[in-house]
Amino acid sequence: MNETRRLRSTWTFASYALVAVVVCMVLGWLAARITAKQLSDQAQWQFARVEADQPLWQWPLRKPRDLIAGRAFGPAKVSPDDDALVITSIDGTPFELGLPIAWSLDLAHWPILQIQLRDSAPGTLAVVWQGPGDAPACSAPIGSALTSNTRTLRIDLRGLAWRAANVGSCPALGIAQMLRLRLQIPRGASLRMTLVSLTTTAPLSPLQDATIDLPARATADDLERIVAPAQNWPMPLFRLPAGISAEKMLVLRDQLRQRWPAALITPAGVTPQPTIVVPPVAWAWAACSIYLLALTWLALRPIRGPLRPWLEIVGCLLGPLWVVIGLRYPTPLGIIALCGSIAFALTIERRHLSRFWRWPAAGRDWLWPLAPLPVALLLIVIYGHALHPLSLAHMIAYVGWAWLQQWLMLVVLMRRFELIMPRPGWAVLATAIVFGLLHTPNGVLMQLCFLAELWWAGCFLRSRSVLPLSLAHAICALLVESGLVGGWLRSLEVSARFFL
Helix, strand or coil: CCHHHHHHHHHHHHHHHHHHHHHHHHHHHHHHHHHHHHHHHHHHHHHHHHHCCCCCEEEECCCHHHCHHHCCECCEEEEECCCCEEEEECCCCCEEEECCCCCCEECCCCCEEEEEEEEECCEEEEEEEECCCCCCEEEEEEEEEECCCCCEEEEEHHHCCCEECCCCCCCCCCEECEEEEEEECCCCCEEEEEEEEEECCCCCCCHHHCEEECCCCCCHHHHHHHHHHHCCCCCCEEECCCCCCHHHHHHHHHHHHHHCCCCEEECCCCCCCCCCCCCCHHHHHHHHHHHHHHHHHHHHCCCCCCHHHHHHHHHHHHHHHHHHHCCCCCCHHHHHHHHHHHHHHHHHCHHHHHHHHCCCCCCHHHHHHHCHHHHHHHHHHHHCCCCCCCCHHHHHHHHHHHHHHHHHHHHHHHHHHHHHCCCHHHHHHHHHHHHHHCCCCCHHHHHHHHHHHHHHHHHHHHHCCCHHHHHHHHHHHHHHHHHCECCCECCCCCHHHHHC
């Protein structure tokens, strides 16, 4: 290679490296923006409910899945009936109903338990709760609370005589991570339950008197001192530091929720308002229907000429990006849109499906895609933890999922990017950016996927085989899941599941 070519190659590599750095920064910024919006919307919803005297925690009971494990704990049968949950005793002995808790409950400030029933057999009721960690489970009987005329029960948890399941005393009502109803009704008898909720009777402090702005780069001791005034506030407003990543926002959110389950947590400078803006569901279904109709038309009547690859790229990507970035996964609407886009991709590639399993021409084509593997191992060594085992079924399923992803990215999309872009390197970059965006709003995962796909797409230019790339993708992802998730990398979840 002469000096001119060497210099040109150096400049090309430097340009791609600079673009990669810029893209990683943009992906991190996008993840932080979406996370900030999600936190703001959640706080807005919480504040509006409380201002409207609505329960902050409620459990509509319509289907068995509305209970923990989708069943009763004990000899009772649970079944749905006309927007209510029917619980039938099998042998007349006590059973429990577990109420799902997203993070935790604040029983000290929201101690009014309300239960709405359609009808009930005579029986007894007790409430069971448990705090975090090794706290004992505490129960309190309500006595003969259930009669044939019972429609609403309103129970002040503060006035109950709590007893620990084991020998020892119960702590004062506070943070709860488990809440169950223990019921006993005659054998064969039933009750129909529609709603359980927690409310408060105490007035809340105005937000301006219960707001704490968290500073950036504060030590753990500094944070403890700053949040100390909120110790007795039922609903403090915590405004997060400006300029932090999506992962840091969620770490702070989780830490604050452990002590203040009802806290309003917003981005820097945001104050919730007592209004809820609910986008109409009908327009989303209408948009999805139009999208699916357009895909059907494009599949049956493909347009000839230079516009065709553009339209096929848009058809393949519009639905998934709308679902993932719009936080519509795993809703039924989102799953339908994703399945529609995959079906469209299979349809437009139906004459070339052999590319799905094309064998690479050379042995080195199996080795080059594994270059990200040492990087994954190094990240696990530096930031990870001991590998935890994954089930064989999960690993096999993920290999298939990685294979499908790489086929969609490289065979379906990248081949069309190559038709519309002047250089193959631009098609590689576009494919990698799309792959990163499809993991929104998981910022670190977006960046890792972008960089990995940048390499794998470059390998695909040489081999034109998706098999070794799919295998490398699966190996790296499963290693990361086993040894890196839960710390530096929060999770492998995308869309709305990232915020769980």
